[in-house]
Amino acid sequence: MPYHEFVWTDEIIEHLAEHDISPEEFEEIVSDPDGIDRSRSTGAMCSFGETVDGRNVICVYDLEPDGITVIPRTAYEVRRRGQ
Numbered sequence: 313m314p315y316h317e318f319v320w321t322d323e324i325i326e327h328l329a330e331h332d333i334s335p336e337e338f339e340e341i342v343s344d345p346d347g348i349d350r351s352r353s354t355g356a357m358c359s360f361g362e363t364v365d366g367r368n369v370i371c372v373y374d375l376e377p378d379g380i381t382v383i384p385r386t387a388y389e390v391r392r393r394g395q
Contacts, residue, residue: 316343316382324384333371333387337363341371342382356385 318339325335341361349358351372359371367389374383 315380317380318342318382318384320384324386328384328387331386331388333363333369333389335384337369338371338384338387340364341369341387342373345371354385360390 316339318335320335328335328338341363342359345359345361347360349360350356351358354372356372357375359373360368361371362368368391369387370390371387372385374385375381376383
């Protein structure tokens, strides 16, 4: 599992809470994703995965040039294809 250092602010923690995503869930998905892509609209990194309670979540973040530091942007639940 790759090592990441997450930079949390009160604002992003509150934003994730509005989407019912905890910082711990965000870190878990980014650190051990089912898939990785880039946002078509912003070019930011996106990691996809499933939370412990079975929700399919996308996490959007910036990865600093050091390849370790993660700046969270947002996260939200997404439907699986066919749902």
